Amino acid sequence: MVLLAALLLATAGCESRRSPVEETSRDRPEEPEIEPRLSFDDATLEQVNDAGQLVWEVKAKRATYSGDRKIATVENPEAKLYENGEVVFQVRAKRGEVHQNGEKIVLQDSIVAVDARNDLALRGEQLEWFPEQNLLVVRENVSGSHERADLVTDEAQVASDEQRVELVGNVVMNAKDPTLRIASERAVWEMEAQTVTTDKPLQVDRLNEDEEVEDRATANSGQVDLEPQIVTLRQNAQLTLDDPTVQVASNEIVWDLQGQLVSSDMPLNVLHREENTTISGNQGWINLAREIFHVSDGVRVVSEGAEMTSDRLTWYIDTQEFEAEGNVIYAQADPPLRLTGPRAEGQLQEQKFVISGGQVVTEIVPQGAENFSVFPP
Secondary structure (H helix, E strand, O other): OEEEEEOOHHHOEEEOOOOOOOOOOOOOOOOOOOOOEEEEEEEEEEEEOOOOOEEEEEEEEEEEEOOOOOEEEEEOOEEEEEEOOEEEEEEEOOEEEEEHHHOEEEEEEEEEEEEOOOOOEEEEEEEEEEHHHOEEEEEEEEEEEOOOEEEEEEEEEEEOOOOEEEEEEEEEEEEEOOEEEEEEEEEEEEOOOOEEEEOOOEEEEEEOOOOOEEEEEEEOEEEEEOOOOEEEEEEEEEEEOOOOOEEEEEEEEEEEOOOOEEEEOOOEEEEEOOOOEEEEEOEEEEEOOOOEEEEEEEEEEEEOOEEEEEEEEEEEOOOOEEEEEEEEEEEEEOOEEEEEEEEEEEEOOOOEEEEEOOOOEEEEOOOOOOOOOOOOO
């Protein structure tokens, strides 16, 4: 049911286009009758549901109905969109149309739509509201602002009953605390949970005060929890950190920015770029504040001229010292030797270490021995 009220009836008028009432020439062909177009200044259009609750309300500087009354064209509309009798969006634009007795509202030019529940403000050039689906769509040069993040995208689809925003095409979100830039082709922002999820390739950059990239994460899919500041990367995940200068690769990485922790329960590979040291294992974590890396199960360390395997390893990134436990095997190329034992500690790059804890075996490779493998298959 749609109600039309002219707020200033004195300025309301009808525009009519009809054939002349009288014709003096019998030879003139009869012109088809054109339905009149009704126009109202300072008009209010409303729709209510069967329970008598408002579904939407549009106030316009001018409203004009088409001849068949199926479309109302509005100028400078300001709309309130309702759900269960409560305002969910406040919208304004330069022009628009109300279609088919209010089944769809289309607004154009300089769109501003504000979610009354969470203060998310969306801007764009075209808006569609589908009352029966509780769906708001904003297109063309879309930007958004919120206390947690700002965004730009090609299209934003808001499911108002779920407070769920789906962003489609060239998505870039800038989270404010900490300063993160999230980029993907598609993302879903759950407003209540404050999570941003995508099943498409994504890139997450942590920026400094000058908006320069300090750390960068990439993956085939992932999720960013804005409130606890946790980034979860899945499938071909890679995290490149500036301090310490390490690069982490795995099929799943959890980056806790607030807790300054990086962890993975899946096989991972860590490269220290400055020291050219690679550490791998089946699971591990990095304490970024203390610059400590712990890895376990199938541990392998490769540095210049030396290799080591063990069951567990704690690596002190700043000093490059390590503590290894369980089935330790250390080998170096110059001079060539191989050591085994239950436990080891030292500094791999400087080739300073101590093997201890039980039976220790030392193998010295004779000079001239070719094809010697410190880790035979």
